[in-house]
Amino acid sequence: MKQKIRSFIKSHRRDCLLGLAVLFLLLGSAAALYFQRQVGDKSQVVVSFQGTEILRTDLDKDQKYIIEDGTARETDFHTVLASLGEEAYPSNHNVNLLTIKDGTVYMSESNCPGLVCVSMEPLTSDAYDIPIVCLPHGLLVTIETS
Numbered sequence: 131m132k133q134k135i136r137s138f139i140k141s142h143r144r145d146c147l148l149g150l151a152v153l154f155l156l157l158g159s160a161a162a163l164y165f166q167r168q169v170g171d172k173s174q175v176v177v178s179f180q181g182t183e184i185l186r187t188d189l190d191k192d193q194k195y196i197i198e199d200g201t202a203r204e205t206d207f208h209t210v211l212a213s214l215g216e217e218a219y220p221s222n223h224n225v226n227l228l229t230i231k232d233g234t235v236y237m238s239e240s241n242c243p244g245l246v247c248v249s250m251e252p253l254t255s256d257a258y259d260i261p262i263v264c265l266p267h268g269l270l271v272t273i274e275t276s
């Protein structure tokens with residue numbers, strides 16, 4: 131068997147070399163494309179409140195934000211509306227929780243009426259045509275790519 135392979139390679143040496151060369155070229159260009167995408171993907175999440183930008187951050191970094199009465203602050207992933215207690219009562223504050231994870235951004239929770247923002251599709255760097263809107267709280271979440 132080994133002998134057969136060896137004689138095959140010997141008689142098809144040029145084809146084998148050519149095949150190898152093509153294979154390396156393909157691998158090389160695939161790798162180049164891959165790294166270019168990694169470096170070139172500079173998508174940013176932009177949140178505005180009543181038309182004014184209040185948050186701009188990278189889409190490729192996992193993070194979670196509390197947006198309260200038009201002000202955004204970073205929090206950890208354990209934070210949920212229930213853990214905020216009275217702070218999250220709709221009669222006290224307008225509160226939204228925005229999650230950025232695995233290259234997607236979505237409104238994970240809100241105390242707005244209707245919860246339309248929470249049911250909207252997550253945005254990604256490939257799909258961001260329809261922004262996430264929380265109309266009752268005056269919030270707009272979009273993605274900007276460079």
Ligand SMILES: [Zn+2]
Pocket residue numbers: 240242243245246247248263264265266267
């Ligand atoms: Zn909402």
